[in-house]
Amino acid sequence: MDGLCLGGIGGGENGRIGRGQLEDNDDDDDTQYKSKNLEAERRRRLKLSQRLLTLRSLVPKITNMNMATIIDDAVTYIVDLQKNVKALSDQLLETEAPCEDGPKASVDEIDTAQEMEANGVKPDVQVTSIDEHKLWIKIIIPKKKSRFTKLLETLSVCGFELTDTSVTAFKGAMLILSCVEGASGEMLKASRTKDLLLEIIKGI
Template sequence: MDGLCLSEIGGCKDGRIGRGQLEDDGDDTQFKSKNLEAERRRRLKLSQRLLTLRSLVPKITNMNLATILDDAATYIVELKKNVDALSDQLLEMEASSEDGPKALVDEIDAVQDMEANGIKPDVQVTGIDEHKLWIKIVIPKRRSQFTKLLEMLSICGFELTDTSITTFKGAMLISSCMEGASGEMLKASQTKDLLQEIIKGI
């Protein structure tokens, strides 16, 4: 009997150790479960941010992480080049506007130069999709005219991207992708009329 009791006591001790191990295993399972849930949340957040990035970058060649980041970096570099080019253009135009009477003479010369070379003011609008248009504007090179154009378009709720400006024989050629700031549908004919009205007023 004593031996049996000792055996049972020993068993009880072993049982207590076993229960402790079971409790530890339960903690490990719970800990792993929390880690899995945190990892799921992290992956979901990353996925959502990648989708947001994809919606902002017009050219995504593949949906894997490395390609999305590479395409986004390329797009940012292109935007920076455009910003630098536009900044230089604005500085040049602002500098010419500070010349007073000379700037006015230059503007008159620009108009005459355009006419002498058979270049006429023009507005062309082509649809890319229902939310984006490609515009090409030919106007005389006048001080601060591009800045005024941007301001008027912004007031009307439009944004320009991928913009390039070229000046030649008194004329300024502006090429750009145009879209509504709120993503509304754009019609080429109505946009052309609007641009012509804006250009007359600046």
């Protein structure tokens, strides 16, 4: 009677659970746990690799493809961009600063074309092709408040990116030198870009 009861309860001989069975179950659990961890780690590494590739594509100069170098080069690039933004902002403030005479400032803005003509400075737009994706532009226009800002905003809306930009105010005129690229990397034609710049300048 006792033998029958023990035999019905136990999975092993004489109704007892063998040590081997317990060890097999533990091994299965450990294997599943390790497998899940490996899969999670694989997904994490894949995501990190994709993010690094994205960062690599946004930074024009990467000296090495290891993780630390990519991040260092990205930081350097961002710092340089911040310096360029500050330099352009300072130039913009200097170019568009009102005269000390106050009310006379609006009159001066109206008379800048006459001042340019009196000093022998003529409005001009020149566009030179550097390569199929990059142009060099030179613009001379009468100096007016906020005109440079409006020009940048309009070019940005039209899908252009300006780099290596300098702005100089002289004799009632504003000289703008810059490198222009298409925001989407499309091909740029000098003649078409010049026509577009002339239209933009008329409207600002």
